[in-house]
Amino acid sequence: MRPATTNVKTLKIDGRDLSGRQEETILEVARQNGIFIPRLCEMEGLTDVGACRMCLVEIKGQNRLLPACVTAVEEGMEVTTDSERLQNYRRMILELLFTERNHVCSVCVSNGHCEMQMLAQRLGITHVHFPYRYPKEEVDASHDRFVIDHNRCILCTRCVRVCDEIEGAHTWDITGRGIDAQVITDLNEPWGSSETCTGCGKCVHVCPTGALFEKGRSVAEMLKRRQFLPYLTMMREENE
Amino acid sequence: MAKLLPFRPRIAVGMGTCGTGNGSEGVYHAFADAIDKRGLDIHLARVGCFGFCAQEPLVNVWLPGRPLVILHRVQSQHVDEILDDVMMGNIPTALALCKIEEWDHITAQVKYGTGYANIPSWRDIPFFKGQKKIVLRNCGLINPDDVEEYIAVGGYQSLYNVLIDNRPDVVIEQIKAAKLRGRGGAGFSTGQKWDFLRKAVAEKKFIICNADEGDPGAYMNRNEIESDPHSLLEGMLIAGFLTGATMGIIYVRAEYPLAVHRLERAIEQAKEYGLLGEDILGRGFNFNIELVEGAGAFVCGEETALINSLEGFAGRPRPRPPFPAQKGLWGFPTNINNVETWYNVAPIIARGPAWFTETGSAKSPGxxxxxxxxxxxxxxxxxxxxxxxxxxxxxxxxxxxxxxxxxxxxxxxxxxxxxxxxxxxxxxxxxxxxxxxxxxxxxxxxxxxxEDNCMVDVARYFIEFTNSESCGKCVPCRVGLDKSLRILNRITSGAGRMQHMETLEELSRYIRDSSLCGLGQSAPNPVVSTLKSFAEEYRAHIEDHKCPAGVCGVQPVGETA
CATH class of the missing domain: 3.10.20.600 (Ubiquitin-like (UB roll))
Incomplete structure (x- = not known):
């Protein structure tokens, strides 16, 4: 028997015997061990919200599917990260997201570098079997350097979190609810006239799709640089 | 007691929101004016609702020594006639619905009197037959704005006993033994929940009453609070003492102005009487209850969204675990119970768990x-x-x-x-x-x-509701419900396809299994259940372009109906 004070948990993910610290999530342990679990809203360095539901996994003995990004590892847990049901549900999420707004890859600045597009390719999505909604969404190009194109937003709220938690500006937030939810700057003012925005561009680089991009980038030119986030978090932790 | 059973006739008008909606406000004022004008010696009171909404406004008339008589569908023009009868020592039999000879308030018994052989007892009225009023023990009989009437029927007695005995462990075991389950719908053991909170070690602990009743057509909690607010306070006070909570919060819908008003008054009175605040009943127990009004989102009835709302954030749910009992309001251990759960507390303590488990089924007593x-x-x-x-x-x-x-x-x-x-x-x-x-x-x-209701339209209506109340945080609920609604709209307008039934089923299964909170996980139920039990109605819409109940405006094709 292990002493009760231990904070190391041993578990099985996809049949492999692994271990993690008790505060770690299934997703973190899987990532450290090279096991791929798809996700769209989770990002290393930001708090997890469990919103996109891409990372749902099956846990033996549990009826419910649980999001790997917010579920802490437990002793003796047996996790399945890939099954036919999970694949179906993940495809369903992507299909719903693709039909929710106007995601047209061929004219998108992030074509070829988009996280959603990459997941869709990986899961073998060639078409959707729900009708498109074609909502009229706005493009706000009032900021000097950046643009938000709501047509490509999937409401992952990474921009909201990075702005609040890392930059400390809290320029972004969500307004409305349900299908009408939107990310907004300040109190739903044009980004360009936002008084809180520091122009740091972190939101642009954490955005998984082409919803946030730098001005002057044409189709497929918007490469996002994410390395700053783990680095910043690490440096801050060291300073504390 | 002198107020409930005075030495003169008592007339009490049912003035819940349901009563006032049917004109009881006017009836009350007509009584007040007439009594004043004629200088009659009659005690006039406002009470809550006795529950029979179809027969509102309800008025109780009591003559000393006789049974309490409930008059139904009383209008202002009946007032003079009723007063004439009452002053003659009679009861207006034409308006009488039923009589109550004695009433079990659970925490006390009230004997009104006997007589009126020609008026049926309330037990013999089909609507009341088989009902057992534990939660609604005081509703419609006592004045909700008067703590003295609540105390007269044994109110705050259970709190007193719990404080005097000072054995929280034993009482929590009693609640567990009574197998009281959460009345908000999930049915989790209340005693266990309280035990979690009691055992949690933290600087602060909260208990919350969830009074954000948002279901269309449901008004249990509204009536409970409007008719008997002190029972709620007593339940929360007892739990506060048992679990070591430092504060209680009632999260109530702002759309229930009368309930809010009565609670405010009840809290004020309880403080005045030393039942709330510092050194309660002189036993050194400090506990406060605060009232918070919700901003009108259905999803805030979900406990983590409710906590977010209390903290001043948008009402969007958080993933569980951590459960509120571990990390709730402001990060402190928190226990949330529905209004009705709290109403069961005082009776269980007054009569004991064995009495409680006599009623109901083995797994779900009460x-x-x-x-x-x-x-x-x-x-x-x-x-x-x-x-x-x-x-x-x-x-x-x-x-x-x-x-x-x-x-x-x-x-x-x-x-x-x-x-x-x-x-x-x-x-x-x-x-x-x-x-x-x-x-x-x-x-x-x-x-x-x-037979006049179209089940496809019913499913469509409820999806429309949950879709508009979805917070939009997680994809299955936000986009999935929108898709379901669009498909249902197509079917009810006559543009449905047979494969839509399959798609709806697939979508529903997915929304149920992968949504973040209870709203999404249960939202597809109306669709799934109607697809299962009323598939022929779906087929009639899709294949025959007909709505069997004649509700939906399906475009008739080829044939004019």
């Missing part, structure tokens, strides 16, 4: 208040033992369909409950049986539908 509404003859609030078959509600209490029309289905549990078809009306109404049928207990809504 009673549950349901709002019986829709196409049924008698509508109103009914409190029945758990495990009562559904048909008893519809045919005995409700006395069948309006105008003798055939009843098709009952939807339980609010907008995310399933529709139970007529063939299944033998089902006992308890947590497990309803879940097996793809429905839920919910907070106790019960909507009866007859």
């Amino acid at each position: 009673t549950k208040v349901f709002s019986l509404v829709g196409k049924v003859h008698n509508t109103g609030l009914v409190e029945m033992p758990l495990g009562t078959p559904l048909k008893t509600f519809v045919y005995d209490i409700g006395e069948g369909g309006v105008g003798g029309r055939a009843i098709k289905s009952v939807q339980t549990g609010g907008p995310s409950g399933g529709c139970i078809p007529h063939e299944m009306f033998d089902t006992p109404v308890d947590y497990e049986s309803l879940a097996q049928l793809g429905s839920i207990m919910g907070s106790g809504g019960m909507v009866v539908m007859d």
Whole structure:
């Protein structure tokens, strides 16, 4: 028997015997061990919200599917990260997201570098079997350097979190609810006239799709640089 | 007691929101004016609602030594006639609905008197037959704005005993032994929940009353608070003492102005009487209860969204775990119970767990208040033992369909409950049986539908509701419900395809399994249950372009109806 004070948990993910610290999530342990679990809203360095539901996994003995990004590892847990049901549900999420707004890859600045597009390719999505909604969404190009194109937003709220938690500006937030939810700057003012925005561009680089991009980038030119986030978090932790 | 049973006649007008909606405000003022003008020696009081909504406004008349008589459908023009009768020592028999000779307030008994052989006892009225009023023990009989009347019927006695005994462990074991389960719908053991909070070690601990009743057609909690606010305070005070909570919060819908008003008054009075605040009942126990009004989002009835709302954030749910008992309001251990759960606390302590488990089924003892509404003859609030078959509600209490029309289905549990078809009306109404049928207990809504209701339209209506109330945080609920609604709209407008039925089923399964919170997880129930039990109605819309109930404006193709 292990002493009760231990904070190391041993578990099985996809049949492999692994271990993690008790505060770690299934997703973190899987990532450290090279096991791929798809996700769209989770990002290393930001708090997890469990919103996109891409990372749902099956846990033996549990009826419910649980999001790997917010579920802490437990002793003796047996996790399945890939099954036919999970694949179906993940495809369903992507299909719903693709039909929710106007995601047209061929004219998108992030074509070829988009996280959603990459997941869709990986899961073998060639078409959707729900009708498109074609909502009229706005493009706000009032900021000097950046643009938000709501047509490509999937409401992952990474921009909201990075702005609040890392930059400390809290320029972004969500307004409305349900299908009408939107990310907004300040109190739903044009980004360009936002008084809180520091122009740091972190939101642009954490955005998984082409919803946030730098001005002057044409189709497929918007490469996002994410390395700053783990680095910043690490440096801050060291300073504390 | 002198107020409840004075030495002169007492007339009490039922003035819940349901009563005032039917004109009881006018009736009350007519009584007040007439009594004043004629200089009569009559005690006039406002009470809450006795539950029989179809017969509102209700007025109770009591003459010393005689039974309490409930008059129904009283209008202002009846006032003079009633007063004439009362002054002669008579009862206006034409308006009499029933009489109450004695009443079990659980925490006390009141004997009104005997007589009036020609007026039926309340027990013999079909609507009340079989009802067991534990939660609603005081509703419609005492003045909700007067703490003295509550105390007269044994109110705050349980709190006093708990404080005097000072053995919280024992009392929590009693609540566990009574097998009281959460009346908000999930049915988790209340005693266990309290035990979690008691054992949690933290600087602060909170208990919250969830009074954000948002289901369309459900008003159990509203009536409970409007008619008997002190029972709620007593339940919370007891739990506060047992669990070592430092503060209580009541999260109530802003759309319930009368409930808010009565609670404010009750809190004020309880403080005045030393029942709330510092050094309660002189036992050194400090506890405060605060009232917070919700901003009108249905999802805030979900406990983590409610906590977010209390903290000043948008009402969007958080993933669980961590559960509120571990990390709740402001990060402190928190216990949340529905209004009705709190109402069961004082009776269990007064009479003991063995008495409580006598009622109801083995797994779910006690009673549950349901709002019986829709196409049924008698509508109103009914409190029945758990495990009562559904048909008893519809045919005995409700006395069948309006105008003798055939009843098709009952939807339980609010907008995310399933529709139970007529063939299944033998089902006992308890947590497990309803879940097996793809429905839920919910907070106790019960909507009866007859042959004039289109089940596809019913499903469409409820998806429209949950879709507009979805917070939009997680993809399955936000986009999935929108897709379901669009498909249902197509079917009801006559543009449906047969494969839509399959797509709806697939979508529903997915929304249920992968949504973040209870709203999404249960939202597809109306679709799934109607697809299962009323598939022929879907087919009629899709293949024949006909709505069998004549509700939907399907475009007739080839044939004019």
